[in-house]
Amino acid sequence: MAPLTLTPKERVMRTFRREPIDTMAFFSGMGMVVMPAIQKLGYRFPLVHKDAEKMAWSAIESSRMFGFDSVVIPFDMTMESEAIGNTISLYENSEDILYPTIPQKMWSTMDQVNIPGNIMELGRLPLIPKAIGIIKKEAPELPIGVWQLGPFTQAGQVLELDILLKGVFKEKAKVEATLDKLTELCITIGQALQAAGADYITLREMGTGSDLLSPRTWKDVIQPRMRKILASWKSPKVLHICGATDLIIEMMADCGADAISVDIKNNLVETRKKLGNRVPIFGNFDVFALPCKEETTVEQAVAAIKKNIDGGVDAVWPGCDLWPDIKEANMRAIVQTAREYGSKPSACVGRL
Amino acid sequence: MATKEEILEQLKDGVINYKEDQVKEAAQGSLDAGFVPLEMIMDGLAAGMEVVGQLYERHEYFVPEVLMCADALYAGLAILRPHVPKAASGVNAQVVIGSIQGDVHDIGKNLVKMMFDVAGWDVHDLGRDVPLEKFVEEQMRTDSEVVAMSAMMTTTMLGMKKVIKMIKEKNPNVAIMLGGAPVTKDVANLFGADGYAESAGNAVAEGIRMIARLREMQKK
Numbered sequence: 182m183a184p185l186t187l188t189p190k191e192r193v194m195r196t197f198r199r200e201p202i203d204t205m206a207f208f209s210g211m212g213m214v215v216m217p218a219i220q221k222l223g224y225r226f227p228l229v230h231k232d233a234e235k236m237a238w239s240a241i242e243s244s245r246m247f248g249f250d251s252v253v254i255p256f257d258m259t260m261e262s263e264a265i266g267n268t269i270s271l272y273e274n275s276e277d278i279l280y281p282t283i284p285q286k287m288w289s290t291m292d293q294v295n296i297p298g299n300i301m302e303l304g305r306l307p308l309i310p311k312a313i314g315i316i317k318k319e320a321p322e323l324p325i326g327v328w329q330l331g332p333f334t335q336a337g338q339v340l341e342l343d344i345l346l347k348g349v350f351k352e353k354a355k356v357e358a359t360l361d362k363l364t365e366l367c368i369t370i371g372q373a374l375q376a377a378g379a380d381y382i383t384l385r386e387m388g389t390g391s392d393l394l395s396p397r398t399w400k401d402v403i404q405p406r407m408r409k410i411l412a413s414w415k416s417p418k419v420l421h422i423c424g425a426t427d428l429i430i431e432m433m434a435d436c437g438a439d440a441i442s443v444d445i446k447n448n449l450v451e452t453r454k455k456l457g458n459r460v461p462i463f464g465n466f467d468v469f470a471l472p473c474k475e476e477t478t479v480e481q482a483v484a485a486i487k488k489n490i491d492g493g494v495d496a497v498w499p500g501c502d503l504w505p506d507i508k509e510a511n512m513r514a515i516v517q518t519a520r521e522y523g524s525k526p527s528a529c530v531g532r533l
Numbered sequence: 534m535a536t537k538e539e540i541l542e543q544l545k546d547g548v549i550n551y552k553e554d555q556v557k558e559a560a561q562g563s564l565d566a567g568f569v570p571l572e573m574i575m576d577g578l579a580a581g582m583e584v585v586g587q588l589y590e591r592h593e594y595f596v597p598e599v600l601m602c603a604d605a606l607y608a609g610l611a612i613l614r615p616h617v618p619k620a621a622s623g624v625n626a627q628v629v630i631g632s633i634q635g636d637v638h639d640i641g642k643n644l645v646k647m648m649f650d651v652a653g654w655d656v657h658d659l660g661r662d663v664p665l666e667k668f669v670e671e672q673m674r675t676d677s678e679v680v681a682m683s684a685m686m687t688t689t690m691l692g693m694k695k696v697i698k699m700i701k702e703k704n705p706n707v708a709i710m711l712g713g714a715p716v717t718k719d720v721a722n723l724f725g726a727d728g729y730a731e732s733a734g735n736a737v738a739e740g741i742r743m744i745a746r747l748r749e750m751q752k753k
Contacts, residue, residue, distance in 0.1 A: 476723065
């Protein structure tokens with residue numbers, strides 16, 4: 182393999198600008214913190230979510246230990262809901278790796294949804310700009326990725342999701358009003374994180390794939406809000422959706438994102454055919470089977486990443502949060518394969 | 534007065550087109566007319582849900598529609614089930630069901646639960662965010678034949694493996710069903726589970742297949 186000539190930050194930012202790079206980047210817009218790094222730092226998993234120093238160093242160490250091309254913060258999906266006033270479970274006494282959750286939501290109807298004006302000052306949200314500052318100072322070579330849940334997915338963190346799902350048919354005006362409030366929340370926080378120095382941002386409207394919502398509902402209810410949010414954020418920005426995306430992929434590409442991200446349920450080859458080189462495509466690699474599953478050999482992981490690259494991605498990017506309990510050998514081999522096998526140009530990004 | 538066939542059609546149509554009021558009216562009408570409640574459940578409500586499963590698989594229906602159909606089904610079940618003698622259902626089975634610790638998603642779990650409710654099982658619903666040991670304790674306490682666990686995220690899925698191991702060590706005959714977005718057939722096999730469903734809608738389709746088989750068995 183030719184020596185790397187770009188820093189991780191240059192490689193990632195050039196990927197977004199579709200400028201030639203030295204070799205394919207390995208990075209993510211979703212959680213990418215791993216246990217070997219957390220353990221090396223002597224931290225416990227539940228505590229990395231509520232301390233800016235621990236959050237920043239867990240992210241930096243995860244990337245440095247395995248050669249990831251970015252850091253991504255935060256790690257859990259409850260910060261906004263907690264800031265609004267919900268109580269979280271941190272599972273501080275559990276020996277398992279459990280992300281914080283919202284066990285009970287304080288709102289039971291859509292009418293109750295009310296977003297505080299000073300949201301960035303509430304709960305743990307102030308930790309993120311603080312952690313961005315630490316990472317910028319301590320790891321200037323690494324680009325900082327942040328993310329926001331899209332309004333529909335966020336709605337599931339502040340209300341019972343079935344209220345929204347059934348409401349799409351039964352109480353559409355209320356659903357629209359609720360989503361509008363959460364769209365503003367998403368815009369506000371995203372802009373605040375960009376102002377704090379985040380280098381790129383991912384809009385994760387995870388719970389809107391076609392295994393949950395129809396493409397018609399997606400077009401009618403979700404897409405206008407994706408466009409509004411993405412138009413309000415600076416580039417680079419990525420749109421990610423989990424689950425079945427084959428039926429909505431063209432609409433995803435038409436929301437104003439600089440790249441789109443999908444998970445393993447997407448038919449990558451077909452997606453590339455549909456989209457050509459209109460937009461960089463990331464994702465589609467199995468975050469459990471390749472780096473974590475006990476039975477997956479290094480050779481199998483390498484073969485799967487080669488298939489992922491051949492399928493047409495412009496960066497090796499996990500299809501969802503990287504599960505923290507990775508097998509170190511597999512993880513290293515995955516990054517190495519991105520470097521070596523990704524030395525040829527991809528659909529949207531050339532090589533130096 | 535409506536015939537049995539007409540009432541069955543009203544129940545079925547009410548579930549398919551999520552018309553709760555129509556289902557309630559037809560269910561009450563069937564009781565007033567003295568029709569067999571179990572037949573109304575299986576050939577009316579469950580038959581309707583079977584069509585819903587087909588509509589989901591053909592991408593005509595998505596989860597919101599399925600949830601509304603489920604509401605209509607439950608509206609009828611609430612009226613009919615109390616009138617089904619325990620012995621008549623032909624089922625004397627129990628299931629422990631819940632979403633695993635760390636996971637607060639329960640739509641898929643609730644849809645699978647509905648299938649067991651329709652089939653007349655005793656359902657021990659532990660809810661969501663259920664500590665791993667609680668599944669084992671509840672199975673032991675109730676001696677349930679099936680334990681059904683759901684996880685929406687990869688991050689919580691691995692807890693299932695521990696539960697399966699704990700249960701199978703104590704009672705190898707318990708059937709384990711896994712469900713949730715990250716659960717593939719491969720994962721279910723690896724964890725030692727006996728069945729799986731990968732999404733809420735898929736869980737419905739799987740559950741419907743179970744009920745369809747049950748209906749066929751009852752007809753024999």
